[in-house]
Amino acid sequence: MIKFHVVNGEILPAEQASLNITDLGLLRGYGIFDYFQMKNGKPFFMDDHLRRFYRSAEKMQLDVGYDFEALKEQIYRLIEANGTDTCGIRLVLTGGYAIDGFTPVSSNLVILQHPFKVWDEKIFTEGINLITHEYVRSMPEVKTTNYYTVILLIPEMKAADALDVLYYNSDGWISETSRSNFFIIDEEGKLITAVDKILHGITRGHTLAVAKDILPIEERNIHLSELKTASEAFVTSTTKGIVPVVKVGSDIIGNGKPGPLTQKLMEALRLRRE
Ligand SMILES: Cc1ncc(COP(=O)(O)O)c(C=O)c1O
Known part of the structure; x- marks a missing residue:
């Protein structure tokens, strides 16, 4: 059962983990993400996914706001809080809150933990x-x-x-x-x-x-x-x-x-x- 997510570095109960409605991801579709899986604590190619996340951010002129190790630390803290290390991890980075509904100010970073997806054999x-x-x-x-x-x-x-x-x-x-x-x-x-x-x-x-x-x-x-x-x-x-x-x-x-x-x-x- 996933009980927590991370919003801008803060671990929050799932029902409180949210972004404001002025976020440019919502208003203008300005956002990137990445997704990887982990089984029994072993992440599948996590570094590759994180590197691509930073590349996507750069190409979209978005600032992740944390370096590689700090980002990883947040992911592991979230996994510990949820108490399950067989899961999917989704990182989402958006243009952030825009007072005028258009101009990016400071990005928002969300880390969501999902149940491990099992496909029909x-x-x-x-x-x-x-x-x-x-x-x-x-x-x-x-x-x-x-x-x-x-x-x-x-x-x-x-x-x-x-x-x-x-x-x-x-x-x-x-x-x-x-x-x-x-x-x-x-x-x-x-x-x-x-x-x-x-x-x-x-x-x-x-x-x-x-x-x-x-x-x-x-x-x-x-x-x-x-x-x-x-x-x-x-x-x-x-x-x-x-x-x-x-x-x-x-x-x-x-x-x-x-x-x-x-x-x-x-x-x-x-x-x-x-
Ligand atoms: C457009 C597109 N191409 C390819 C892929 C496959 O990429 P990956 O192997 O990193 O999941 C994805 C994954 O979401 C995708 O959205």
């Missing part, structure tokens, strides 16, 4: 469907709090029994899904994933690191037309690790089942994470 054993949508995220390399495009697509995803939406640009080049990075394995057994105009996922980086010993890799943009001949596909993200993709729009990937190379990568990543 079926997504790993049977794979998932994706729908497609033409959309290019602005500042794609920054983990902003703006996810309204995918939220608007929830009814469409439900209708297609899809777990996420694959974004592509007006020329049909795929970037990533709304909350994960996207990979295909081509007919020759080569792993391909986009490198431009994406959020550089922490799981993407670790997947590429383990993949080096398993199959050849090419980091380049993938065109929608390549889905027709891809033998396997998968997505990567912090909460799910690697998840096989068996259908994108109307295209069935490979034989419509999670592929053997994807399964090998899933196991290699699991060992690296835990």
